[in-house]
Amino acid sequence: MPRAIWSGSISFGLVNIPVKLYSAVRDREVHFHMLHEEDGQRIKQQLVCPAEDKVVSREDLVKGYEVSADRYVVVTDDELEALEPKATRMIEMLDFVKISEIDPVFFQHPYYLVPDEQSGKAYGLLLAAMRDSERIGVGKLVMRGKEYLVAIRPYDTMIVLETMHFAEEVVSASDIEEMPEQPEATERELKLAGQIIDALADSFDPERYQDDYRDAVRALIDSKVEGREYIMPPPVEEEEGKVIDLMAALEKSLARAREQKGGASRPAKKEKAAAGAGGRGRKRKAS
Numbered sequence: 031m032p033r034a035i036w037s038g039s040i041s042f043g044l045v046n047i048p049v050k051l052y053s054a055v056r057d058r059e060v061h062f063h064m065l066h067e068e069d070g071q072r073i074k075q076q077l078v079c080p081a082e083d084k085v086v087s088r089e090d091l092v093k094g095y096e097v098s099a100d101r102y103v104v105v106t107d108d109e110l111e112a113l114e115p116k117a118t119r120m121i122e123m124l125d126f127v128k129i130s131e132i133d134p135v136f137f138q139h140p141y142y143l144v145p146d147e148q149s150g151k152a153y154g155l156l157l158a159a160m161r162d163s164e165r166i167g168v169g170k171l172v173m174r175g176k177e178y179l180v181a182i183r184p185y186d187t188m189i190v191l192e193t194m195h196f197a198e199e200v201v202s203a204s205d206i207e208e209m210p211e212q213p214e215a216t217e218r219e220l221k222l223a224g225q226i227i228d229a230l231a232d233s234f235d236p237e238r239y240q241d242d243y244r245d246a247v248r249a250l251i252d253s254k255v256e257g258r259e260y261i262m263p264p265p266v267e268e269e270e271g272k273v274i275d276l277m278a279a280l281e282k283s284l285a286r287a288r289e290q291k292g293g294a295s296r297p298a299k300k301e302k303a304a305a306g307a308g309g310r311g312r313k314r315k316a317s
Contacts, residue, residue, distance in 0.1 A: 036173050038119030040143065040156065040182065040189075046120075047145060047152045051173075054140035054190060060247045115177040121191070123167040126160070129183060135200055138193040143182065153189065160184050168194075222280040229287035 034050035064073045077086045093110070094102035145153035160166060166183035171191070179194040203209075215223070246263070253260035 034144070035141075036171075038121060040167075041120050041122040041169075042152075042156050042167075045152055045156075047149045047156060049121075049143045049145055049149070049153070049189075051191065052142045052144060054142050058241070058244065060244055060251070114175045115172045118172050121169055121171050121180065121182070123169040123182070125168045126163065126165040127168055128164065129166045132166075132181065132194075136194045137181070138195060141191045141193075143189045143191050157184055157187075157189055160189075219276060219280060222277070222284055226280065226284050226287045229284060229291050 032052045034052055036051040037049070038051075039046040039048050065071060066073055077088065077091070078084065079086050093105050093107070095105060096102050143153075160182075161184050166181050168179070168181050171178045171180045171193075179196055181192045181194055182189050183192070184190075250260050
């Protein structure tokens with residue numbers, strides 16, 4: 031059962047909406063520990079001072095910022111605590127903007143904002159107002175001693191909060207020096223590329239996509255736990271990465287896209303609709 035990781039209020043003009051914050055995604059990665067091969071014992075990491083070649087306890091550690099090679103300035107916990115953003119239980123909306131104005135590169139982690147029992151009407155009002163205006167809120171949140179830039183937006187019947195990168199954290203595309211020149215495509219090449227996109231065009235259904243590697247690793251682990259033999263899949267034959275003949279590659283890609291579109295690897299829409307008809311709520315308006 032998910033647990034709230036923060037509680038406070040959304041400040042919407044003079045209206046305060048008490049809410050709780052829940053993570054909207056879960057970690058499904060397969061995590062491993064490092065073991066000693068000879069006896070199977072889990073390895074422990076130790077903090078070692080290379081100058082004295084001895085183990086150091088955490089009580090003897092201080093924070094240092096490297097200003098040049100092997101040169102540090104020490105910053106104390108008290109100094110950092112004095113600079114921490116003022117603890118607040120308020121998510122203050124600073125602006126309401128079109129979601130199309132925010133590139134997805136700025137988004138970090140999604141959370142659900144859940145209203146308390148007494149704030150359902152105000153919560154629903156903000157949700158409906160954002161839908162009708164086709165705008166989302168941008169503001170700031172202080173959580174666990176850190177200040178976050180956040181966006182709130184409609185999602186199904188709820189409000190989702192997304193932590194965001196600040197502008198200085200996003201690497202500008204113009205800073206990438208290794209970008210090669212992009213000669214203009216011919217009309218024929220552009221037409222074929224468009225046909226490939228059209229052949230694969232569909233509505234987004236997140237349940238269509240699976241992490242095949244993670245599923246295979248879990249199947250391997252389950253077989254080892256149960257003492258069964260696991261038959262490894264045949265190696266995937268890698269294709270050449272460098273395109274020699276662009277037109278030939280486009281034509282081959284179009285044929286493959288049409289074959290994939292008509293194959294069984296992409297579930298039929300009617301089947302998906304039938305499977306989902308029973309109650310995910312009303313169809314939401316795009317935000």
